[in-house]
Structure formats: C-alpha cells, structure tokens
C-alpha cells in the first residue's frame with residue numbers, strides 16, 4: 480500500500496543556513512506519526528514543505544499521491560493544518576471562524592458537532608481575542624479538522640496548555656485517529672510523543688537520526704538490556720538464584736536493596752522465581768529505558784533537550 484506521506488532526501492536552506500539537510504520518512508495510513516527534535520532541528524520547515532507552504536531545494540514529497548506544490552489546491556481539500564496563534568482576527572467569534580473555514584471545503588464537517596467534540600460549544604459566540612489559551616488551541620484543532628481531512632498536521636499541539644488540558648487534547652487526538660484520520664504531530668514534548676505516537680522520527684540538525692515506535696527507540700538505544708528492578712527481599716538469598724536466569728544480565732546491591740538488570744521480560748522471570756521460593760519483593764520499583772534516554776543517546780549533548788515531564792520510573796508495588 481502506498482504511504483500517506485512519503486518524504487525522500489528533503490533539503491532546504493535559508494540563505495546559507497541549512498535548515499533541513501537530508502530528511503526521509505514515510506507515514507502510513509491511520510497512524511499518529513511524531514516528529515520530535517530540539518529547537519531549530521528543522522521540524523517546522525519539514526512539515527511546511529509537506530503542506531506545500533514552502534518549496535524544498537531538493538528531494539521528493541508525496542502526500543496522498545499528490546505533489547504538495549503542484550497539486551496544492553487539491554491537497555488543501557484533503558490535508559488539515561493547524562493554525563498558529565494570532566492568525567485569526569480577535570473579533571471573529573468561534574462560530575464565525577468555523578463557518579468561514581467550512582466554506583473553503585467541498586465536504587466540511589458539521590461545525591456544531593465539531594464544537595461539541597472539542598468542548599467548545601459554550602464558546603460558540605466568544606470572539607477569538609477573548610478565548611483562553613486552551614480554547615484557542617482547541618479551536619485551532621477544530622479548524623484543522625473542519626474540512627474532514629484524511630491527514631492532519633498538528634504543529635506544537637499542546638504547547639502552552641496545562642497538564643489536564645494537554646491530556647484532554649491527547650484523548651481528542653486518539654479519537655480523531657479512531658475515525659480514520661492519519662496524524663502528523665510535531666512536538667517538543669517527550670511525554671507527548673511517548674504516549675500518543677505510534678512511531679516517531681527523531682530529527683536533529685536537519686537530519687532524521689532514527690524512526691521507530693517510542694518503545695522501539697528506547698530499546699534500540701539501550702540494546703534492550705536496561706530494564707532494572709530494585710527491591711528489598713523479605714529474606715536474604717544467594718544472587719545466583721536470579722543471576723542464572725536467561726533474562727537477567729546483572730545482580731548488584733545498593734544497601735539492603737537488590738538491583739536486577741535484564742531485558743524487557745526480566746520482571747516476569749524474577750517475580751516467578753521469587754514466588755516459587757516464598758520471597759516477597761518489598762518496595763519494588765521498575766525502571767525501563769525511556770524515549771528521553773533514547774533522545775539523549777541519539778542527539779548527543781549538543782541538543783537542547785525537548786521538554787520532559789516526570790521520569791520513567793514506574794511503581795509496580797507498594
């Protein structure tokens with residue numbers, strides 16, 4: 480099946496500054512595809528070329544089988560793009576904005592239904608200039624979806640939103656995807672990429688350094704060996720009981736804590752041995768490689784790290 484978006488060897492410079500050096504990726508139908516990278520990595524330039532807003536210096540781009548520059552009129556009907564803040568007049572109301580945008584499309588969605596889904600019904604008559612940050616963000620998503628697009632490109636989807644509004648927006652995007660829309664998400668937020676995206680392209684200094692699922696990226700970077708369990712055994716036992724398990728690569732001690740390192744299945748293996756020997760793992764904590772670890776390994780120290788929220792440790796038992 481042809482990809483919904485195919486980008487091959489994209490190159491774009493502004494004057495002498497290279498913004499996009501060599502970017503290639505494919506986005507498959509129905510996926511949420513993330514583009515993650517530090518400031519200035521070339522993410523926005525890349526998606527603007529995909530949207531047909533900029534002309535690449537070199538490379539090929541196909542979106543739904545169309546050429547974004549040559550077939551721009553047709554593509555506009557089928558690709559939804561999120562507006563950046565400040566692109567609407569302050570006095571235009573939410574309802575007016577949606578009706579105006581609906582008039583641009585052959586098969587617009589029902590504005591009222593869309594407002595309902597986005598929790599904006601109450602703000603129908605509110606002028607854009609008086610909306611809260613979260614409401615503006617939701618309106619920009621509504622405008623990206625009003626043309627019933629097959630693909631939506633969302634750039635900085637949740638920037639400026641509080642944690643609850645961010646979570647609500649993620650839920651909304653999952654819902655949009657479940658209706659068959661393919662989504663490209665440009666993001667700074669590691670957690671957003673980790674929770675929402677099926678696959679992520681990590682872009683650094685104008686190049687794609689990796690494309691994989693968030694878990695795949697984390698495991699690839701860590702060689703799949705860095706899952707760690709820490710616990711205090713209810714009774715002492717020989718390290719060899721666990722060290723000989725095929726899923727375990729190391730057993731060490733930190734004070735009265737036992738630290739067992741292994742592959743992704745290490746927890747199951749260790750838990751069953753402990754259970755068979757009547758040992759209880761107290762204060763059990765599981766740490767798995769995260770997308771943040773992968774990001775740091777892939778981009779090195781030069782990159783300003785995208786924002787992270789919280790660590791990767793998961794408490795699995797009291």
Ligand SMILES: Nc1ncnc2c1ncn2[C@@H]1O[C@H](COP(=O)(O)OP(=O)(O)OP(=O)(O)O)[C@@H](O)[C@H]1O
Pocket residue numbers: 493496497498499516517518519520521522523524525667
């Ligand atoms: N219109 C422009 N003229 C000149 N240089 C530009 C222009 N737009 C972007 N750049 C430069 O190109 C590089 C890539 O920018 P781009 O906005 O694509 O990166 P980004 O990954 O989206 O960054 P951010 O996350 O900060 O938005 C940066 O160095 C930026 O300063």
